Amino acid sequence: MMGLRERDQLHRWVESGRLGAEQWQQLERLGWHQPDSRQWRNLLDRLLALAGVLLLAVGLIFFLAWNWDDLHRFAKLGLAVGALTTFTALAGYAAPYSSLQRAMLLGCALTSGALLALIGQTYQTGADIWQLFAAWAVLMLPWALLSRSAVCWGLWLLVCNLALLRFFISMPMFQLFWGFGQADGLLMLGLFNLAVLLLFEWLEPYLLCRPARLIQRLAGLLLLAAWTPGGLLGWWESGFAAVLLVLLVVCAVGIVGYLYLRRDLPLLALQLFCLIIVGASGLARGLEALDGFMLFNILGGYLLLSSALASIWLHRLYREGRG
Amino acid sequence: MKQAWLDNLLKAMGRERLIDSAQHQGLLELEGSPWWLSLLLGAAAWLSALMIGGAFFMPVMLLADGPWGQMLVGVLMLGASVWLFRQSGLFSAQLALAFSLGGQLIVVIALVQGLDLPTYRLSYPALISALLAAALFWMPATALHRMLCALLVLGNTAVLIGAGPALALYGLLLASAAVVGWLARAHWALAGLAQWLRPLLNAATLVALALMLFGHQSVMEMLWQRLGAGTVHHWLPLFYRLGAGLLLLGVGLWLLRNSGRQRLLLLVPLFLLCLLLNQAPGLLVSAALGLAAWQAGSRLWSAVAPVFALGYLGELYYSLHLSLLDKSLVLVLSGMGLLVLRWLALRWIGRLS
Numbered sequence: 001m002m003g004l005r006e007r008d009q010l011h012r013w014v015e016s017g018r019l020g021a022e023q024w025q026q027l028e029r030l031g032w033h034q035p036d037s038r039q040w041r042n043l044l045d046r047l048l049a050l051a052g053v054l055l056l057a058v059g060l061i062f063f064l065a066w067n068w069d070d071l072h073r074f075a076k077l078g079l080a081v082g083a084l085t086t087f088t089a090l091a092g093y094a095a096p097y098s099s100l101q102r103a104m105l106l107g108c109a110l111t112s113g114a115l116l117a118l119i120g121q122t123y124q125t126g127a128d129i130w131q132l133f134a135a136w137a138v139l140m141l142p143w144a145l146l147s148r149s150a151v152c153w154g155l156w157l158l159v160c161n162l163a164l165l166r167f168f169i170s171m172p173m174f175q176l177f178w179g180f181g182q183a184d185g186l187l188m189l190g191l192f193n194l195a196v197l198l199l200f201e202w203l204e205p206y207l208l209c210r211p212a213r214l215i216q217r218l219a220g221l222l223l224l225a226a227w228t229p230g231g232l233l234g235w236w237e238s239g240f241a242a243v244l245l246v247l248l249v250v251c252a253v254g255i256v257g258y259l260y261l262r263r264d265l266p267l268l269a270l271q272l273f274c275l276i277i278v279g280a281s282g283l284a285r286g287l288e289a290l291d292g293f294m295l296f297n298i299l300g301g302y303l304l305l306s307s308a309l310a311s312i313w314l315h316r317l318y319r320e321g322r323g
Numbered sequence: 324m325k326q327a328w329l330d331n332l333l334k335a336m337g338r339e340r341l342i343d344s345a346q347h348q349g350l351l352e353l354e355g356s357p358w359w360l361s362l363l364l365g366a367a368a369w370l371s372a373l374m375i376g377g378a379f380f381m382p383v384m385l386l387a388d389g390p391w392g393q394m395l396v397g398v399l400m401l402g403a404s405v406w407l408f409r410q411s412g413l414f415s416a417q418l419a420l421a422f423s424l425g426g427q428l429i430v431v432i433a434l435v436q437g438l439d440l441p442t443y444r445l446s447y448p449a450l451i452s453a454l455l456a457a458a459l460f461w462m463p464a465t466a467l468h469r470m471l472c473a474l475l476v477l478g479n480t481a482v483l484i485g486a487g488p489a490l491a492l493y494g495l496l497l498a499s500a501a502v503v504g505w506l507a508r509a510h511w512a513l514a515g516l517a518q519w520l521r522p523l524l525n526a527a528t529l530v531a532l533a534l535m536l537f538g539h540q541s542v543m544e545m546l547w548q549r550l551g552a553g554t555v556h557h558w559l560p561l562f563y564r565l566g567a568g569l570l571l572l573g574v575g576l577w578l579l580r581n582s583g584r585q586r587l588l589l590l591v592p593l594f595l596l597c598l599l600l601n602q603a604p605g606l607l608v609s610a611a612l613g614l615a616a617w618q619a620g621s622r623l624w625s626a627v628a629p630v631f632a633l634g635y636l637g638e639l640y641y642s643l644h645l646s647l648l649d650k651s652l653v654l655v656l657s658g659m660g661l662l663v664l665r666w667l668a669l670r671w672i673g674r675l676s
Contacts, residue, residue, distance in 0.1 A: 006332045007620030011508060015517035018350060023341050024513055030339060033509050034618065041672045043617065048665030051629075052658045058636055059654030065640075066647035266359050273363050300371045300421070307367035308417040314360055319351075 002032045003039070049103035050151065053087070057110035064118045073122045080118050084111040097148060097209045105147035109155060112139040128170055133163035148209040154218055157196060161222055164189050183240045186230040190243075193223035194250065201262070213264060220267045223250075224274045231278040235285040244278070251275050265318060272310045276303065358623050361467050364417060368467075371421040390437035397433055400426030401459070408464040416465050423468060427455055427475070445482050453479035466522050473526035481534060491563040494534030498608050499570055501527040501615070506577055508619035528612055528624050532631040535605040536638050559604070559644050567604035568597035571611040578618060588671055589664070596660045602645055602653055605635035 002010070010027060013019045019027075027033050035043070060083050064076060091104035113136040120127055127135075137159045144152040168185030197219035204211045227247040234244025251271045258264045258271070280299055287295055333350060336342045342350065400422045407419030431452045434440075440447040456475035459468075477497065484490045504511075504524040511520055575593045579586035600606050613628030639650060 002332075003328070004617065004620060004622050004625060005328055008622045009329070009332060011512050011620050013350060014512040015521055019341075021513055026339070026341055028509070033620070037672055041669065044665060044668045044672070047629075048661050048668065052661030052665060055654045055658030055661060057658075059651045059656075059658060061651075062640065062647050062654060063651035066651060068648065265357070269360060269363055273367065276367070303367060303371040304418055304421055307364065307371070311360060311364050311417065318357060318360070 004035075007033065007035070046099045049099045050106070053103040053107040054110075056083075057087075057107050057114070060111060061114045061117075064114055064121070067121060076118055076122070077115075080111065080115045084108060084115060087111060091146075102147045102149040102152070102209070105143045106149065106152050106155070109140040109143040109147075109152055112136060112143070113159070128166070130163050130166035130170060133159050133166060137163055145207070148207060150208055150210070150212060150214045153207065153215050157193075157215065157218060157222070160192065160196075161189065164192060181239055183230055183243050186226050186240075186243055187246065190223050190226040190230075190246070190250075193219045193226065197223060216264070217266055217270075220254075220270055224270055228274050228277060231274070232281040234278075235282045247274070247278065259317075263317075265314060268317070269310070269314050272314070273307070276306045276310060279306065365420075365467055365471065368417060368420040368424060371425075390433040394430055394433035394437060397426045397429030400429065405462055408462065408468070420465065420468050420471075423459060423464075424471070427452065427459070430455060446485075449479040449482040453483070460523075461519070466518070469519060469522035470525050473523045474529065477526050477530040481530065486537075488560050488563075490534065490537065491560055494531060494537070495563055495566045495570070495608075497527050497534065498531035498567075498612060501531050502570060502574060502611050505612075505615040505619040505621060505624070506574070508621075525623075528616065529627075532609060532612065532628065535608045535631065536635055559602075559642075564601040564604045567607040567611075568601050571607045571614075572597050574611045574614050578614070585671065588667055592660060592664045592667060596657060596664065599653060599657050599660060602650070603635070603639055603657075605639070606632055606657075609635060 010019070010032060014024050014027075024033075060080065064080065068076070087104045087107035091101050091108065094101035094104060113132075116132055116136055116139065119125065120132060137156060140152075140156050140159065144156045168182075168189065197216055200207060200215045200219065204213075204216070208215070227243055227250075230240045230243030231247040233240040234242075234247075251274060254271050255268060258268045280303055283302055284295065284299060287298060290298070329351070333342070333347050337344070337347055404419040404423035404426060407415045407422060410419075431448050434451050435442060435448050438447075453476050456472040456479070460472035460476065481490060481493060484493050501524060504520070504527065511517055514520070572590070572594060575590055576586075579589060597607060609628045609632040613625060613632075616624035616628060640647075642650075645653075
């Protein structure tokens, strides 16, 4: 049986002329060029369960956002709690770790957020949006732990990041009393993602049913997304120097780790390209006395050369078959 | 972590006598770039092109005696890219990509200035860029270059069409073409033009998915008003909504074409779902594209189409064509419909196997 990846590769070989007409006809006879009934079953099982639950939960969120005046607040609350209960009951009924159960638990995670938003809307709690996201992340955690699904954990990670981001944007008191600046916010955001990355590196088999390194890559992407702007500014503003330093250290350790200890080419590539961009900012800082023509050409040349060298190296690793 | 899947695939091909040991080794060595690396390389090439293009353009403005001198520089860069693409190696390919993009940028700006075309309208640069990219699409180059050229052609065509029902028709036609292209992949894979067709298909799929987000107002208003490209009209025309449903239904019919009369068991709920979701046509378009790409074995679009569907849900929230109450009803009923469809599909496949 040929999976999606294998079928993609076979088509690419044929398209580039590396497999001829005779070989393709034989592949067609074997049925390797298209999915079989078992693959269709797997796809429909996962896709329809996930999409169905997602549309149900999003529909509920849209309904609560409509804020229907004619509907009593207890009726709205009952609806949200009823949806949560139904999702939970169906998750309990479904086979453990089946697609249906994981989809229902994702429904629970989404409905928890809708319920929180409804409480905030009905009782005018005055909570800031970061508090809503933070509370949602806490409430979602048991569902993510139970489901052991990458989708659920991915949602949790995104909600946590949103909560932290909103917190650092909207906390003037924090800045006033503790001198907490933007650089510290970026640093904390990155550190949180680093902690999640390390946690999943360590405990992934216990946290996910089908370990596929998705959460590590998402956490790595979010970590670099938080620190790269700080790293770029670090060459120009002393306030961001700490972010730059931490980014360089983490990337140096990360590159060695993902090269020798646990080979992960997408994470290696992300770190390399992040270092290239941060390096370009440092180069611009060092050469700022030059005129624009020279500076832009040197920077363009540096970007070309470094990205090409990085890609050659990554290609070599990929072809070694250890990615 | 070994690439076990590739080893297993080649071994399986060897067992079926599809390839000999020399071909086994050749295929192993010639395997192309993973998509994420192509994405990073494309972004790096764009950035380099902007830097080099910008650096050349500023002094050339002063030294090259007007726009025609600037165009000469752009044409020289394009010539250099043609030469570089003929060289082997990743570095020359990356350099060629950056030179091609930078050259195109300079030629477009120089032509707009040289012909004294009004710069406040996007249509002139869009037309020039589309024509130039269409010509460069055919030159011997990497798949990434062809895809970027095809993206420039299709994207600039969307800019030329402008906001309105014609853009909806264009989006629908592109989505249909992409669906047909993916479903027919096994037929054109052997053709000599396959190396051009796949980048074109990749670009058509991306533009069709992006245009699907434009079916509603919020993204379109933001972009069109910022670009000053005219007034935004509400457009979610009936033909677009019905067309999206027909597209998904067509994919369903094609996939179930050999299933006899039992296929009605799945087609009837699919038809009802298409009717129900006609107010959210982006979900139908992304489902059609995702299913077609999956059937054709495209990993990239099988994963990207659902991501666009998620983005579409965010766009749908702010769309003014329906109240939130109506939208919530549509989504809840569709969600239930999908769960029923799942139950029916699994029973049906179970009975078949």
